[in-house]
Amino acid sequence: MTDIVLYFATMIGIYTIAAIGLNFQYGIAGLINFGVVGFFAIGAYTSGLLTLAGAPVWAGLLAGSLVAGMVSALIALPTQRLNVHYWAITTVGLAEVIRLILLNEDWLTRGSFGLVGIPRPLDAIVPAGYQTAAFCALVWALAVICYLALRLLVSSPFGRVLKAVREENDLALSLGKPVFSIKVRALAIGGLLIGLAGALYAHYLTFISPADFLPTVTIIMWAMVMIGGRGNLAASVVGVAVVTVFLNSTRFLKDVIALDPQMIASLRMVVIGLLIMAIVVYRPDGLFPERKKEFADGDTPAGR
Amino acid sequence: MIRRSILKAFALSAISLPMFLTTPAVQAQDAQTVDIGVLLSMTGSLGRGGNNVVLGMQTALEEVNALSPSRQFRLVIEDDESSPQAAMDGIRKLVDVDKVPVVLGTVGSATTIPTASYSLSKNIAHVGLTASSPDVRSLGKGYFSIIATDEVMGAALAKFAMEDTGKKKVGIIVANDAYGVGLAKRMQEAVAANGGEVVSEVRYEAGQPDYRAELQRLFSPRPEIVLAVSWGDNARLLTKQAHELGLMQTVQGAWYQPYPAEIVNACIAEACEDVKGLDIAADRGERFQQLRAALETRVGSDVVIDWFIGVGYDAVWVTALAVDLANSAEPAAISAALPKAFEIYRGVSDADMSVDADGIQRNQEYGSFVIKAGKLEPYTAN
Amino acid sequence: MNLTQILINSLVRASELGLIAMGVTLVFSLLRFANFAHGELALIGAYLAYALSAAGLDLWLAIPLGAVATGFIAVAIDKALFARVRTAPGLVLLVASMGLSLFLKNVVGAIWGTKSYSFEGSLARSFSFAGGFVTSTQVIILVVSVIAMLCFHLLLSHTRLGRAMRALADDSELARARGIRVEAIISKVWFIVGSYAALGGALIGLETVISLELGYSVILPAFAAAVLGGIGSVHGAMLGALIIGLAENIVLAIDWSFLPATSGPLYIDTGYKLAVAFLVMVAVLILRPRGLFQGTSGD
Known part of the structure; x- marks a missing residue:
């Protein structure tokens, strides 16, 4: 039982x-990334390939997040008109292209066979029996560091400009802010984190293949994020927990009531879709909206 | 005292199964119940295969439970949604929560490799079903496979096609997944080894609504033989569009397919007329006829036994046999007994199911078949 | 490389895609958001047409009926979802449409399951034409699609509804001030784009198979066609669809060895087929950010 709890915690x-x-990217910078899974995959494959080639895991994690961050910045190129809709369409397409590259460039990625035997960090130094717990602790330590770093960033001058860009694009433009480069930087920072998560995923499961990175992952x-609340970084964890528990609840529910797996698989996604729509309509800022004063612009001091 | 009656049925293999099914059920009140963990794609892109595996498994389960009144088996089935992540969720539940002593699964290589690694790390034997990627060899002790890996089918099909037609120019079209690409690689090697030439190799993405561009590419260097890896809807669309484009007619029935039982009901009869292929259950012997009879009462007389059904059926039988051999439901004992069980067992997917040191089938016999007027018929190569 | 065959395939693809891309661009110009659920309207149209024909209805009644029903579904969706967030920023509408797309696809999946369906039980009759093959189904698809597009062209240029739509796309404030009943027009537009997408989906299903992936498989090409034609331009979207259709079929058929620094025949891996439309779109966005035809809106 501890095993499965640790597994879900990780x-x-x-x-x-x-x-x-x-x-x-979405809540603070106001950018739509419908290709999250692509950046997740880049992080996973970069780190997986490097460590399989002999690089230490920390270097893999670093490279995985850096490459994902760089590609995030690159998608800005075709969409210089700053149109949020074009960003969205481009990210969907990019994630698809990334998946196709992973699938077709066998010489690099082993195609559909995936990467086997990706090393797990800590396994060498932590005594047997504590390895899963140690990995879980590592993941959460990194999560906390990421959160604190972003919070610092959000309350910095850069964060205030970002918010200005999000709220009033035209106003920020007319004030002479370099809106385009600010958005590119915001995308890159988000991409770093998504890539890091992908890299951790690869090292945790030790096997990845293109089948791990289908468009459904993006929607999930x-x-x-929507459940957690737009712009409320800390509440994202609640959204993640709720969705993870929900997606797995039917595994345990079906042992009690007989359910048709096909119907269940569809209904799970129907509920997720309904939830996203309901939040957009009724709680546009999520169940835990960002506290406005925490991010107040101008000279109002941040904090309470 | 638990009677090891399944073993007896096979030890005295001269005696056919139906005789045992007629033996009266003995006291069932103090029966031991053994859970068999099953991880399968019930939904998603491999859902159709997974559901057929379950059909085979349930048929086998009824038979072994009837034979073994004092030890009853139960399937604990988890859906892997054809996704590695969901498969990992599922295997954790089977191993950590349900605490099953043995796991059967899955149907795809991408889900089999990570989940089997986990079962094995917990010292629980993992019986792979239709995952044919050679990478399963790296899983190590405790992994067993019901089917042979790609090299066997890939080589056999290419050789069969070339001997049957006496021609040399081969076009290959496969699904862009581990199954299709793995087979393509082996087919290429086999074509070269038999003195032929691969003139085109095309991959298509399963589940797409249109394959005309892929077919044009496949046929543009004018192959004389086509080796196609497809199933269900993909097979239907490929043969249909190849026919409508006038391309199918250029190879005159030299379209070869692994496991044609998988496509026979999905395809339009006219489009897949004369499609040939290799399938399991080479001898269509006694075991096959027993399964057929059982399935006819279960789902109707038009049932086509494809490799998924056969593999599911054999997997439950061989596992039950191993439990019987070990006379124990302990994971380590089952794992230790499985090689012996594979050796004794006479299967539907193959008569000789003995495994090598990696737990993979030593050999695999196939039968050759042809599709005539929408029905699968035995076929003798020229 | 068989040029006739490529042209036939491209034309058929374009006539299916055009019906869907047209709606994408219309919704964008009137309601100012890229509707990611548009592909699912095509999906619903295909399944409804299939269900009606499976219930015994003649195909030529089932497809239009399915399209009309999908039109009403699109109006209902607008009332239930998009109307409630009409004034919200674009990115909120985008997220809503993404949730909607997941919802619709899986409602269809819950009703019809994940196996796929086909209209006909036999092969379409195909005949040789100038060195290529064309099936009777493909001819019908072309004719139906051209008639549908012509009807829409007439509606846009010769009716009061068309004029109101154009006015609305140009400037919704002004249109309101001139007494155009904006919400009523929007409903009519949803009905039209819903039924056109459904028709496109049913035609795709007629030629190939009806599966749950139909919606997702057309949405990127449809966006690409709309962007190519200049977002907002219906005629541009139709032309964009033709270019995407041609690109999808030609790029894979070309031997690229004429390029410098190549040796021997060089074909693009068919595994990249799904990326072609997107890459063409990205190239256009970089080179001509306003689309190939400099579309304004609703022309």
Whole structure:
């Protein structure tokens, strides 16, 4: 029983890092990234390939998040008109292209066979029996560091400019703020986190293949962020936990009541879709909206 | 005292199964119940395969439970949703919560490798079903496979096609997944080894609504033989569009397919007329006929036994046999007894099911078949 | 490379895609958001048409009926979801449409399951035409689609509704001030784009198979066609669909060895087929950010 609790705790930790990154892009910078899974995959494959080639795990994690961050910045190129809709469409397409590259460039990625035997960090130094707990602790330590770093960033001058850009694009433009480069930086920072989460995912499961990175993952991450609340980074963890528990609840429910697996699989996603729509309509800022004064612009001091 | 009656049925293999099914059930009140963990794609892209595996498994389960009144088996089935992440959730539940002593699963390589690694790390034997990627060899002790890996089918199909037609120019079209690409690699090697030439190799993405561009590419260097890896809807669309584009006609029935039982009901009869292929259950022997009879009463007389059904059926039988051999429901004992069980067992998917040191099938016999007027018929190569 | 065959395939693809891309661009120009659920309207249209024909209705009644029903569903969706967030910022609408897309696809999945369906039980009759093959189904698809597009063109240019739509797309404030009943027009537009997408989906299903992936498989090409034609331009979207259709079929068929620094025949891996439409779109966005035809809105 401890094993499965640790397993879900670790998974929630990994997705929390990704959700914080996505929430930063969406909630703080006002950018739509419908291709989250692509950046997640980049982080996973970069770190997986490097460590399989002999690099230490820490270098893999670092490289995984850096490459994902860089690609995030690159998607800005075709969408210089700053149109949020074009960003969204481009990210969907990019995630698809990334998946196709993973699938087709066998010489690099082993295609559909996936990467086998990705090393787990800590396994060498932690005594047997405590390894899963140690990995879980590592994930959560990284999650907390990411959260604190982003909070610092949000309350910095850069964070205030970001918010200005989000709220009043035209106003920020007319004030002479370099809106485009600010958005690119915000995308890159979010991408770093999503890539790091992907890298951790690879090292935790030790096997990844393109089948891990289907478009559904993107939608599930969006549901996590929407439930947590737009712009409220800390609450993302609640969204992640709620969605993870919900998606797995039917596994345990079906042992009690007989349920048709096909119907259940569809209904699970119907509920996730309904939830996203209901939040947009009734609670546009999520169940735990960002506290306005915490991010107040101008000279109002942040804090209470 | 638990009677090891399943073992007896096979030890005295001269005696056919139906005789045992008629033996009166003995006292069932103090029966031991053994859970068999099953991890399968019930939904998602591999859902159709997974559901057929379950059909085979349930048929086998009824038979072994009837034979073994003092030890009853139960399937604990988890859906892997054809996704590695959901598969990991599922295996954790089976191993950590349900505490099953043995796991059967899954149907795809991408879900089998990570989940089997986990079962094995907990010292629980993992019986792979239709995952054919050679990577399963790296899983190590405790992993067993009901089917052979890609090299066997890939080589056999290419050789069969070339001998049957006497032609050399081969086009290959496969699904872009571990199953299709793995087979393509082996087919290429086998074509070269038999003195032929692969003139085109095309991958398609399963589940797409249109394959005309892929087919054009496949046929543009004018192959004389096509080796196609497809199933269900993909097979239907490929043969239909190849026919409508006038391309199918250019190879005149030299379209070969692994496991044609998987496609026979999905395809339009006219489009897949004369499609040939290799399938399991080479001899269509006694065991196969027993399964057929059982399935006819279960789902109707038009049932086509494909490899998923056969593999599911064999997996439960061989596992039950191992439990019987070990006379124990302890994970370590089952794991230790499985190689012996594979050796004794005479299966539907293959008569000789003995495994090598990696737990993989030593050999695999296939039968050759042809589709005529929408029905699968035995076929003798020229 | 068989040029005739490529042209036939591209034309058929374009006529299906155009019906869907047209709606994407119309919704964008009137309601100012990229509707990620648009592909699912095509999905619903295909399944409804299938269900009606499976219930015994003639195909040529089932497809239009399915389209009309999908039109009403689109109006209902607008009333239930998009109307409530009409004034919300674009990115909120985007997220709503993404949730809607997941919802619709899985409602269809819950009703019809994940196996796929086909209209016909036999092969379409195909005949040789100038060195290529064309099936009777493809001819019908072309004719139906051209008639549908023509009807829409007439509606846009010769009716009061068309004029009101154009006015609304140009400037919704002004349109309101001139006494146009905005909400009524929006409902009519949803009905039209819903039924056109449904028709496109049913035609795709007629030619190939009806599966749950239909919606997702057309949405990127449809967006690409709309962007290519200049978002907001219906005629541009139709032309964009033609270009995407051609690109999808030509890029894979071309031997790229004429490029410098290549040796031997060089074909693009068919595994990248799904990326072609998107890459064409990205190239256009970089080179001509306003689309190939400099679309304004609703022309």
